Each structure stands twice: as structure tokens, then as C-alpha cells.
Amino acid sequence: MNWESPAAFFAMGGYGLYVWGSFGACALLMIAEPILAAKRRRDILRSLRRERLAETLDSQGTE
Amino acid sequence: MNNRLIHWFKFASPQSFYPLAGKMIPWFWGLAAIFFVAGLYIGFFVAPTDFQQGEGYRIIFVHVPAAWMSMFIYLVMAFWAGLGLALNTRLSSMMAQALAPTGAIMAFLSLWTGAWWGKPMWGAWWVWDARLTSALILFFLYIGFIALQAAIDDARRADKAGAILALVGVVNVPIIYFSVQWWNTLHQGASVSLTRAPTMATTMLWGMLIMALAFWMYSIAVALMRVRAIILEREAHTEWVKELPEVKN
Amino acid sequence: MNAAIAVIRRDLLLAMRRKSEVMTALFFFIIVVSLFPLGIGPEPVLLKKIAPGILWVAALLATMLGLARLFAPDHADGTLEQMALSPTPMGVLIAGKIAAHWITTGLPLVLLAPVLGIQFDLDGAALGILVVALLLGTPLLSLIGAIGAALTLGLRGGGVLLSLLVLPLYVPTLIFGAGAVEMVVSGMSAAGHLSLLAAMLALALFFAPWATTAALRIALE
Numbered sequence: 147m148n149w150e151s152p153a154a155f156f157a158m159g160g161y162g163l164y165v166w167g168s169f170g171a172c173a174l175l176m177i178a179e180p181i182l183a184a185k186r187r188r189d190i191l192r193s194l195r196r197e198r199l200a201e202t203l204d205s206q207g208t209e
Numbered sequence: 210m211n212n213r214l215i216h217w218f219k220f221a222s223p224q225s226f227y228p229l230a231g232k233m234i235p236w237f238w239g240l241a242a243i244f245f246v247a248g249l250y251i252g253f254f255v256a257p258t259d260f261q262q263g264e265g266y267r268i269i270f271v272h273v274p275a276a277w278m279s280m281f282i283y284l285v286m287a288f289w290a291g292l293g294l295a296l297n298t299r300l301s302s303m304m305a306q307a308l309a310p311t312g313a314i315m316a317f318l319s320l321w322t323g324a325w326w327g328k329p330m331w332g333a334w335w336v337w338d339a340r341l342t343s344a345l346i347l348f349f350l351y352i353g354f355i356a357l358q359a360a361i362d363d364a365r366r367a368d369k370a371g372a373i374l375a376l377v378g379v380v381n382v383p384i385i386y387f388s389v390q391w392w393n394t395l396h397q398g399a400s401v402s403l404t405r406a407p408t409m410a411t412t413m414l415w416g417m418l419i420m421a422l423a424f425w426m427y428s429i430a431v432a433l434m435r436v437r438a439i440i441l442e443r444e445a446h447t448e449w450v451k452e453l454p455e456v457k458n
Numbered sequence: 459m460n461a462a463i464a465v466i467r468r469d470l471l472l473a474m475r476r477k478s479e480v481m482t483a484l485f486f487f488i489i490v491v492s493l494f495p496l497g498i499g500p501e502p503v504l505l506k507k508i509a510p511g512i513l514w515v516a517a518l519l520a521t522m523l524g525l526a527r528l529f530a531p532d533h534a535d536g537t538l539e540q541m542a543l544s545p546t547p548m549g550v551l552i553a554g555k556i557a558a559h560w561i562t563t564g565l566p567l568v569l570l571a572p573v574l575g576i577q578f579d580l581d582g583a584a585l586g587i588l589v590v591a592l593l594l595g596t597p598l599l600s601l602i603g604a605i606g607a608a609l610t611l612g613l614r615g616g617g618v619l620l621s622l623l624v625l626p627l628y629v630p631t632l633i634f635g636a637g638a639v640e641m642v643v644s645g646m647s648a649a650g651h652l653s654l655l656a657a658m659l660a661l662a663l664f665f666a667p668w669a670t671t672a673a674l675r676i677a678l679e
């Protein structure tokens with residue numbers, strides 16, 4: 147085990163800012179990216195569903 | 210042989226790849242999670258303190274994988290883009306388009322973590338080191354690819370133009386890398402290099418490799434998510450998309 | 459070959475009619491180079507040291523200026539489509555257009571650069587190498603730039619996009635071009651740099667017209 151206490155772990159031997167600055171940026175982007183990718187698919191699905199609804203309403207109206 | 214060929218072409222159509230990708234995504238997320246947990250555990254709790262760089266060296270557990278992935282994804286992206294240009298397969302071009310943002314993010318992360326490593330080690334956020342400089346140019350190449358595709362409205366033209374740019378880029382990347390290396394050694398001599406640590410404990414190496422696997426699985430998972438969205442956007446007016454269960458409900 | 463020469467002749471004739479475009483790029487080169495001492499200060503030792511870099515960066519930017527107009531007029535009036543349909547391979551005609559671009563923008567820079575080099579107190583040997591390096595490097599800039607010009611043909615925001623695509627690809631040319639002059643300034647041989655520039659030029663001569671043609675065919679579809 148490398149660390150005597152949680153505080154020592156977060157301090158990273160004085161390099162805390164740099165280590166957590168790096169890992170933090172990675173975590174942030176690698177969480178944001180899949181969320182955005184999922185949102186992109188949800189958005190297109192929503193508009194596809196709306197289109198489909200409009201089409202069915204359209205065909206009902208003409209009948 | 211013939212059977213296998215048909216098999217491959219079957220999955221080369223967006224229609225059959227869309228559900229397949231949907232099934233593959235959870236698996237790659239699972240693998241990514243396992244590798245991330247293992248890699249971070251080794252990186253923080255098993256790998257010893259570096260005698261020269263103290264705890265600051267632990268940045269390599271994200272820096273090196275990000276740098277590797279940024280280069281590897283460019284090659285894969287160019288491969289798919291080139292395949293799309295040569296065989297006129299829509300899916301491979303969509304794959305290239307889906308990979309570009311992930312590659313750009315990896316290039317950005319390798320720059321960012323390089324800077325945060327450089328500040329305590331070199332005393333400066335940015336040093337015109339050969340690796341950092343080539344990573345910066347690689348980042349520009351990604352941005353160029355994304356910007357070119359975004360500027361073209363016609364999807365097929367965007368695919369083909371992007372493919373030519375990616376192929377020109379692939380020819381140039383080694384030349385750029387070599388020229389930057391040459392420029393760097395000429396101007397300031399050999400500098401301390403992040404990855405060329407003189408004594409690298411085996412556990413450090415293992416931590417790095419497992420983290421690289423984690424980044425790899427992550428990239429595949431997120432690119433598959435994005436390619437599914439791209440498939441829906443591009444095929445919005447086809448029958449099969451309208452018949453999808455997630456569209457019907 | 460004759461067809462290529464005909465294209466070069468035609469483009470040169472057109473350039474002669476619109477002298478202002480050629481002159482703009484040239485004055486841009488002069489002005490950019492002159493801005494550096496004003497921004498940095500008049501200290502001769504420092505200026506001499508950074509002169510090769512300044513001259514090369516300015517040459518890079520000046521070449522960029524004309525690129526957006528390389529194919530646009532021919533695209534607008536349908537000449538490009540005629541070229542695509544002509545019995546002569548399109549690559550040959552495009553090589554002719556690139557050559558004409560170099561003659562109208564690259565060559566004047568090569569001829570003017572020594573004069574500007576004197577302003578930075580470069581000696582005779584350095585000026586000679588500067589000319590040779592630019593002579594090898596500026597065609598390279600035209601060849602690589604043509605690919606970008608073809609890819610961005612007819613796009614909105616094409617000019618800015620063009621520089622985004624092309625400038626990163628110019629990095630090796632800049633490094634070896636400016637490096638060659640720096641080697642001579644610091645009393646070493648520039649042979650290595652110059653042969654690498656020549657090798658890149660050979661590679662680009664082979665591939666760039668082909669890639670440009672492919673990109674133009676996509677734009678014409």
C-alpha cells in the first residue's frame with residue numbers, strides 16, 4: 147500500500163494539483179463525451195418519432 | 210471464403226450494423242470499466258513512487274494512453290475513410306466520421322496532461338518539446354478533418370473530401386513527426402522525455418498498458434454510440450429506420 | 459505536356475490581366491516581414507537570428523492568399539468541368555494550373571526574399587541558401603495548398619477552412635526551409651535540409667496533382 151491516509155493520497159506527495167488536474171480533465175471529458183453521443187442519438191430519435199406521428203396524423207386526416 | 214465475404218458485406222450495411230453496434234456497446238463499456246478499475250488500482254496503489262519524479266509521474270497513466278490513442282485513432286479513421294472512398298461503402302465513412310471527435314479529444318487530453326506534467330517537471334506549462342509539438346499538430350489535423358466535414362452539406366461529398374484529407378494527413382503524419390523531431394534536437398538537444406523514464410518498474414508498465422486498453426475500449430464504445438446516431442441521421446428517410454422499434458413507440 | 463503548357467500560358471495571361479492579385483500577395487509578404495522588427499525591436503543580433511523563420515512564415519502566409527482563388531474562377535465559369543471532360547488526363551491540366559500558381563506567387567517571393575534578407579543583415583551565403591531553399595520549398599507550398607484549395611472549393615467559409623487544413627501540412631516545409639538558412643547562419647552545412655526539401659518536393663510532385671484532381675472531381679459531382 148502506497149498511502150498512509152486519504153489525505154496523503156489526495157496530496158500526491160505535493161503533486162496533487164497536477165495529478166488531479168490531469169485525471170480530472172480526463173474524467174470530465176470521458177464522461178461528457180458519451181453523454182453527448184447519447185444525446186445526439188436521442189435527439190434524432192425524437193425528431194424521427196415526431197415525423198412518424200405527423201405522417202400517421204396526415205394519413206388519418208385524408209381518409 | 211465466399212460465405213465469409215457475404216457475411217462481412219452483410220454487416221457493412223448500416224441497416225444490419227445499427228442493431229449489432231447496439232449489442233456491442235454494453236460489452237465494450239463493461240471491458241472499459243474493468244480495465245479502468247484495474248489500471249487505476251495498479252496506477253495508484255500498486256505502482257511504487259518514482260525516485261526521480263515522486264508522485265507526479267502518475268500522470269503518465271493517462272497521458273501515454275491518450276497520446277497512443279490519438280495517433281492510433283487517426284490511423285484507424287484514415288483506414289475507414291479510405292475504405293469508404295475506395296469501395297464506396299457508406300458505413301465505413303460514417304465510422305471515420307464517428308471516430309474523429311474521439312481522436313480529437315484524445316489529442317487534446319494528451320496535450321492537457323502533458324502540460325500538467327510539464328509544469329512541475331520542466332517548470333513550464335508548455336515546452337516546445339518534439340512530442341508535445343507533434344501532438345499539437347495532430348490535434349490541428351483532427352480539427353481540420355472535422356471542420357471540413359462540417360462545412361460540406363452533401364453527406365457523400367463530405368465523406369469523400371474527408372477521406373482525401375485523412376489520407377493526405379496519414380502520408381504527412383510521419384513526415385511531420387520526423388521533421389519536428391529533427392527541429393527539436395537541432396535547437397535544444399535531447400530533452401527529458403515523459404515516456405523514456407530510465408528505470409520503469411514493471412508494475413508501472415503494466416499499469417500503463419492496462420490503462421491503454423481501458424482507453425481503447427472506451428474509444429470503441431463511444432465511437433459505436435456516435436456511429437449509431439450518425440446512421441440514424443443519414444438514413445432518416447429509409448423504411449428500415451421508420452420501422453425501428455425505438456422510432457415506432 | 460503541350461496541354462499543361464497551354465494551361466500555364468492561359469493562367470499566366472489571366473494573371474497578367476489581373477496584376478493586382480499578384481501584387482497584393484507580394485506586398486503582403488513585404489509588409490508582414492517588415493512588421494516583425496517593429497513588434498520585436500531593432501536589435502540586429504536577434505533579428506538576424508529570427509530572420510529565416512520570419513521570411514519563411516511570411517512566405518507561407520503569402521502563398522495562402524492566392525490559394526482560395528486557384529480553382530474558384532474556373533469553377534464558376536465552367537472551365538473546370540471542361541477540364542474534367544477533356545481527353546487529356548485532368549491531372550496533367552491541374553499540374554499546369556499548380557505550376558502557374560507557383561510562377562505567379564511562389565517565384566516572385568523567391569526573387570524578393572534576398573532583398574528582404576538584407577534588411578535583416580543576412581550575409582551572402584545565407585541569402586544564397588535562402589533562395590535555394592525557397593526555390594525548393596515554394597513549389598511544395600503550391601502543391602500541398604492546391605489539395606486544400608480543391609477540397610474547400612465552393613464551400614462557405616472556404617478561405618478560413620483552407621488555412622486550417624493547409625497550414626499544419628506546411629510544418630515540415632517550414633522546418634526544413636527555415637532550418638536550412640539557420641544552418642548556414644550558424645556556420646554549418648545546409649545540405650541535409652535541402653536534400654530533405656528536395657525529397658519532399660519529389661514526393662509532392664508525384665502525389666499532389668493526383669490528390670488535387672481526385673478532390674476536384676468530388677467537388678464537381
